[in-house]
Amino acid sequence: MGYWKDVQERLGGGNPEAHDDEYVCAACIADEGLQGFIEGEAGARVCTFCGAESDDPIAAPLVEILLYMSDCLDREYDAAENKLPHDSAEGGYIGQIWTTEQILAEHLGDELPNDDDGALMEALCDGLGDRAWCRKHPFSLTDDEKLNFSWDEFSELIKYRRRYFFLNEGRDDQEIYSPLALLNELAGWCECFSLVKPVSSDLPLYRARFQKPDEVLSSTADLGPPPQDKATMANRMNPPGIVMFYVCDDAETALREVAKDPVKDAGRYVIGEFRVKRDAKILDLAEIPSVPSIFDYMPDCLEYDPRPPLIFLNYFAAELSKPIARDRSIHVEYIPTQVVTEFFRTAFLHDGKPIDGIRYQSARRSDHRSLVLFATQGDLVDGALSENLFPDREHWIEMTDRAEQYVTVDDLERWNREAPEPFEWV
Numbered sequence: 465m466g467y468w469k470d471v472q473e474r475l476g477g478g479n480p481e482a483h484d485d486e487y488v489c490a491a492c493i494a495d496e497g498l499q500g501f502i503e504g505e506a507g508a509r510v511c512t513f514c515g516a517e518s519d520d521p522i523a524a525p526l527v528e529i530l531l532y533m534s535d536c537l538d539r540e541y542d543a544a545e546n547k548l549p550h551d552s553a554e555g556g557y558i559g560q561i562w563t564t565e566q567i568l569a570e571h572l573g574d575e576l577p578n579d580d581d582g583a584l585m586e587a588l589c590d591g592l593g594d595r596a597w598c599r600k601h602p603f604s605l606t607d608d609e610k611l612n613f614s615w616d617e618f619s620e621l622i623k624y625r626r627r628y629f630f631l632n633e634g635r636d637d638q639e640i641y642s643p644l645a646l647l648n649e650l651a652g653w654c655e656c657f658s659l660v661k662p663v664s665s666d667l668p669l670y671r672a673r674f675q676k677p678d679e680v681l682s683s684t685a686d687l688g689p690p691p692q693d694k695a696t697m698a699n700r701m702n703p704p705g706i707v708m709f710y711v712c713d714d715a716e717t718a719l720r721e722v723a724k725d726p727v728k729d730a731g732r733y734v735i736g737e738f739r740v741k742r743d744a745k746i747l748d749l750a751e752i753p754s755v756p757s758i759f760d761y762m763p764d765c766l767e768y769d770p771r772p773p774l775i776f777l778n779y780f781a782a783e784l785s786k787p788i789a790r791d792r793s794i795h796v797e798y799i800p801t802q803v804v805t806e807f808f809r810t811a812f813l814h815d816g817k818p819i820d821g822i823r824y825q826s827a828r829r830s831d832h833r834s835l836v837l838f839a840t841q842g843d844l845v846d847g848a849l850s851e852n853l854f855p856d857r858e859h860w861i862e863m864t865d866r867a868e869q870y871v872t873v874d875d876l877e878r879w880n881r882e883a884p885e886p887f888e889w890v
C-alpha cells in the first residue's frame with residue numbers, strides 16, 4: 465500500500481496529500497494537547513500558516529498533526545456509516561451527526577489564534593475530509609452525561625419527591641446511578657483526583673458577625689460556630705439544627721458572605737481569625753483540575769479517560785457553590801448540598817478516618833474560597849461548652865485574632881455588583 469493511501473486510510477478519508485509541504489507552529493494552535501504534540505514533532509523552521517521563522521525547529525508537519533488529531537477524536541467519535549442506521553427514503557442518518565467542520569469548531573473553535581483568514585481551519589478540514597461523524601456509542605449516554613444526569617436526578621428526587629428514605633431508590637433507567645451509587649462514584653473520583661487535602665495550621669480562617677450597637681462580640685464562643693439552640697437556619701451545607709462552622713479564606717470574603725443587604729446590613733462587624741491545631745483534612749472542591757482537551761496526550765497505561773469524571777466534578781462543584789437567593793427557596797435549594805455534605809461528614813473515610821470539612825468556591829466573591837468545618841463549640845479551644853460538656857474532647861480549632869470593621873452602604877452595593885452571577889450550565 466502506498467504511503468498516502470495508508471495515511472488516508474488512517475484518517476478515515478480526507479485529502480492529506482495536498483498538505484504534504486505544510487507545517488504548523490505551536491503559536492497557531494492554543495490547545496495545550498496539540499501544542500505539546502507540535503513541540504515534540506517540530507521539524508521545520510517556518511510555519512506555513514503564520515509565517516513565523518526561527519533558527520530552531522518550531523513547526524510540525526500538518527499531516528502528522530492530522531493523524532494525531534484523528535487518533536484523539538476516535539476516543540469519542542466514529543464515522544456515522546459505522547454506527548448509525550441510514551434512512552434511505554429521507555436520505556440521512558438516524559441519530560446525531562456532525563460535519564468535520566462542526567467537530568473541529570467544537571473542540572478547536574477558539575484555539576486558532578492566528579487564523580484570521582481561516583486557512584488553517586480549512587486545511588485541517590480538508591485533510592480530515594468532509595464526512596459525517598457520530599458519537600462512538602450513539603445510543604447510550606456518555607460517561608460524563610451519565611454522571612451529570614444522575615446528579616440532576618438526585619437533586620430533583622430529594623428536593624421534590626423524597627426526603628429521608630431515598631438512598632437505594634431504584635432506577636427503571638439502568639443508565640442513571642441510584643442516589644447511593646452516585647455518592648459512591650463521587651467519593652471515588654474525589655479520591656482518584658486527590659481532592660482530600662490537609663489544612664495547614666498556618667492558614668488563617670475567618671468568620672464575620674454583625675455586632676449590634678449595644679453589644680460587644682469578643683470571645684471565642686461569640687465568634688465560633690453557633691451554639692446548637694441558635695443553629696436554626698438552613699444553610700448551604702447544613703439543615704437547621706445541625707451545627708457547622710463556616711469560615712472563609714480572608715476577612716473581606718467572610719464579610720461579603722454575611723453582609724448582603726444594602727438596606728439592613730450596613731454597620732459594625734467583628735471578624736474572628738481561627739487556625740486549626742491538629743492535622744485536619746478537607747475535601748477541596750474549590751480546586752478541581754480543569755477538563756483536559758480531547759487532544760491531550762493520554763498514555764496507554766492510563767486506566768481511565770479523565771475527561772468524563774472531570775467534566776462531572778467541575779459541573780458538580782459549580783452546582784455546589786452556585787449563588788442562591790436568600791429567600792424561602794433556600795429551604796429547598798440547599799437540600800442536595802446538605803445531603804452530600806452529610807455523606808462526606810458521616811459516611812466517607814479517607815485513609816480510614818473521617819474528614820473535617822469541605823472547601824468550595826465562594827458564592828459571593830469570585831476567586832475566593834469558603835470552607836465549612838464539621839465543628840461545633842465543643843471543638844474550639846475556649847468554646848462555650850468546652851469545659852462543661854466535652855471535657856475529654858479534642859479542642860482543635862483556636863481563635864488567634866479578632867478585628868472590627870465598619871461596612872458601609874457603598875461597600876454593600878459594590879459587593880453585590882461584584883458578586884458572581886447566578887450559575888447557569890449550558
Ligand SMILES: [Zn+2]
Pocket residue numbers: 488489490491492511512513514515516578
Ligand atoms: Zn504558526
